[in-house]
Amino acid sequence: MPELPEVENARSVIDRAALGRRVVDVDDHDRWVCRPHPPGQIKAALLNRELTVAHRQGKSMWCETSEDGPILGIHLGMSGKIVIADPDGTEVDGGDYWERGRAAGDYRFARFALEFADGGRLMLIDPRRLGRIRLDPPIELLGPDATAITPAQFRAALARGTAPVKARLLDQHAIAGIGNLLADDILWRARVHPGRPVDELTPEMVEALLRATRFAIRTTVRDGGVHTLGSLSLRPPEARCPRDGTPTVQGTYGGRTTWWCPLEQKEGPP
DNA sequence: TATAGTGTTATCGG
DNA sequence: ACCGATAACACTAT
Numbered sequence: 001m002p003e004l005p006e007v008e009n010a011r012s013v014i015d016r017a018a019l020g021r022r023v024v025d026v027d028d029h030d031r032w033v034c035r036p037h038p039p040g041q042i043k044a045a046l047l048n049r050e051l052t053v054a055h056r057q058g059k060s061m062w063c064e065t066s067e068d069g070p071i072l073g074i075h076l077g078m079s080g081k082i083v084i085a086d087p088d089g090t091e092v093d094g095g096d097y098w099e100r101g102r103a104a105g106d107y108r109f110a111r112f113a114l115e116f117a118d119g120g121r122l123m124l125i126d127p128r129r130l131g132r133i134r135l136d137p138p139i140e141l142l143g144p145d146a147t148a149i150t151p152a153q154f155r156a157a158l159a160r161g162t163a164p165v166k167a168r169l170l171d172q173h174a175i176a177g178i179g180n181l182l183a184d185d186i187l188w189r190a191r192v193h194p195g196r197p198v199d200e201l202t203p204e205m206v207e208a209l210l211r212a213t214r215f216a217i218r219t220t221v222r223d224g225g226v227h228t229l230g231s232l233s234l235r236p237p238e239a240r241c242p243r244d245g246t247p248t249v250q251g252t253y254g255g256r257t258t259w260w261c262p263l264e265q266k267e268g269p270p
Numbered sequence: 271t272a273t274a275g276t277g278t279t280a281t282c283g284g
Numbered sequence: 285a286c287c288g289a290t291a292a293c294a295c296t297a298t
Contacts (some may be wrong), residue, residue, distance in 0.1 A: 003276050059277075078277050079295080109295095128295050130277060163288060172278080181276045201286075226276065255290065257274080 002076040004146060004177035005220040007059045009094035010082040014054040014063065015083045017092045018114075018122050022034075025115035033111040033126065034133050045070045045135055046114065046124055057145045058176020062137055073137025077130030083107075087119040094224075128257075140171045146177035146217050158198045165201060165209070166194035167254030178213070180256045182220070185231035186212040193265045194253045202270050234259040 002010070026043035043090055043116065046065065053064040061074040074082070084092040091104060112124040112133045124131055131135045144153045157174040158165065167184040168174055178186065186193050190195035192205050201209075220226050234241065234248045241248060241261035249262045 006276085075278080078275070128275090128277095128293090130294070134280080161287060167288075170277090179276050254288095256277090 002035050002059065002078075002080065002180050002219070003179040003226045004059055004217065004255065005223070005225050006081075006094075007061060007076060007177075008056055008147075008221055009224055010076060011054050011056040011061050011095055012093050013082050013084060013094045014051065014061070014074075014122070018049050018063075018116075019054065021118070021120065022117035023047060023114050027113040027115075028133070030111045030129070031127050033124070033131055037047055037135060042072075042133065042135060046072065051114075051177060057142050058172055059179065060142060060172075060176070062139060071139075072137045073132070073134045073139070074124065075132040075137075076124075077126060077128065078130060079128040080111075080124055080126035080131030082112075082122065083125050084120060084122045086121075087153070120175045141173055142176040143172060143174045144176065146175050146182075146213060147221065149213070151210060154213070155206055156261060157210060158201060158206055158209070160198075160199045164195045164253045165192060165198050166256075166258055168198050169209075169251065170254045170256065175213075177217070177228075179230060180258075181226050181232070182216055183254075183256075184234060185216045185226075185229045188231040188234060188260060188264060189215065193267045194258045194260055195251070195267060205270070231259075234261065 007211060023046050026046050028042040029039045031039060049069040050066040052066050053062040055062050063072045065072060081093060107123060107125065109125050109127040111126045111129055111131065114122045124133060143157060144182040158168060166187060167182050169178045186209060188254050190205065190208035192209060220229065230242045239248050240246065245265055246263040248259050251258050
């Protein structure tokens with residue numbers, strides 16, 4: 001279940017193990033994952049090319065292809081992962097802790113695949129099929145990447161409108177790369193209530209949110225996933241603030257389940 | 271059997 | 285046109 005750190009792992013897997021290998025076959029039969037492309041369209045566009053560069057911005061990835069080929073967009077959705085399997089049995093998957101249940105060699109949920117000239121395969125394994133493969137994805141709509149965002153960009157992302165701050169943190173057009181768990185962690189770390197409208201954030205709160213974002217992104221990318229976030233214990237079965245032991249509270253903001261510490265993350269005037 | 275889920279997006283209403 | 289809320293998407297795990 002990828003957030004930005006897991007997507008960066010996947011990008012690194014592609015960078016390490018897929019670039020420069022000639023594509024001799026493409027499985028693009030899954031009309032949902034490959035929408036809006038009809039089966040065969042992505043195959044025709046990629047056949048006999050190589051992936052040359054693997055990019056990531058927020059939770060979106062894309063690869064450049066050889067001979068001025070199309071851009072291949074890859075999004076992991078909620079349950080996607082990239083696995084590269086070679087004929088010698090080698091399997092590169094970036095060390096995915098969150099789907100250990102999947103037995104090695106179980107490719108039941110492969111929704112898209114590139115086959116290389118040596119018989120190796122790059123696969124999108126995605127049980128829920130909320131991932132996405134498409135040509136020439138609209139990357140220009142993404143906000144600045146959360147790992148590289150400047151203070152000015154961060155302030156601008158929280159500047160206009162009345163949305164709850166959590167909804168804005170999740171808006172990939174505002175900032176690219178913050179998912180539900182990271183958003184809860186950032187708000188908890190900055191001691192800001194998730195429902196506070198962005199136009200009621202004080203400069204001090206914005207500053208604290210920026211620091212918390214940088215900390216959360218930096219540490220989770222370093223750790224290779226969001227599993228080390230302290231705020232995870234805001235959720236059941238622990239469900240107590242790791243700092244003060246207060247029982248946590250649950251609600252919905254930006255359409256996502258949200259947990260917070262009612263003692264430290266208060267509503268109302270600052 | 272019912273429900274929630276670490277994500278995105280089309281659509282609707284103000 | 286802008287902004288925000290909601291439902292829908294597809295499938296597994298509990």
